[in-house]
Amino acid sequence: MSLIDRKIRGFRLIDLVALGVLAAVILGVYLAKTIAGRERAEIATVEKQIDAEKARIRLLQAEVAHLEQPARIEALSSAHLGMVPVQARNEATLDNLGQVALGKKTP
Template identity: 60%
Template sequence: MIGFFDRRWRGFRVVNLVGWGLLAAMILGVYLAKTMAWGERNQIASVEIQIRQEKLRIRLLEAEVAHLEQPRRLEALSAGALGMAPIGPKQEIALDDLHRFERQKPIPAPTLAEPPVFAQADVGAPGVAAKIAVAGPVTAQFAAPQVTQQ
């Protein structure tokens, strides 16, 4: 142990050289670490600012959506532009009750002079015509809803 402390290299104590070397490595390490950390920190800060701005934009958009979807505004638009009104009991139906409604009038005949090519091909397939007849147009099914009161 004593030998190590007394050992010299070109007049310099080895222990001193090792110490200086370690110090230099530590300084360099700290410098590199801090430089990299500074870069990372900047990047994080930049991302965080971006997140904050995005959140702010989301807030603005949410507020704008809420403003545009004001119930009174929608009511005025739907009543004024579309002539709509709150639905009545006879216009409501629960999903479970859909099966109660049979088609109440025959499917109107196609008004097209010539049916589309794909329709011809479909109808020609076995069993397809029957399925189409059962399904019927949506408007026909809901022409005179009976509600659930029975």
């Protein structure tokens, strides 16, 4: 008697094996779906957080750009600190840093 024709309590072994495999596949898919669903929910939550943070970062970047408007900075620095645009004699380059250190006038 071949393995395919062998019977256990009147049922062929091959049918029982197929049934077992079927049950295992069903269980596997169910578990995968359940676990993946949970993971997916977590991923979606994290991704939502990332998106929200990105939106917040963009808002902050825009806020920074707004606050750093050149005209605003200039007005504030002029009004509160008495600052003016850099004069040529106050400019320093890598070449004349030595002169600056020695207290000489920079060209």
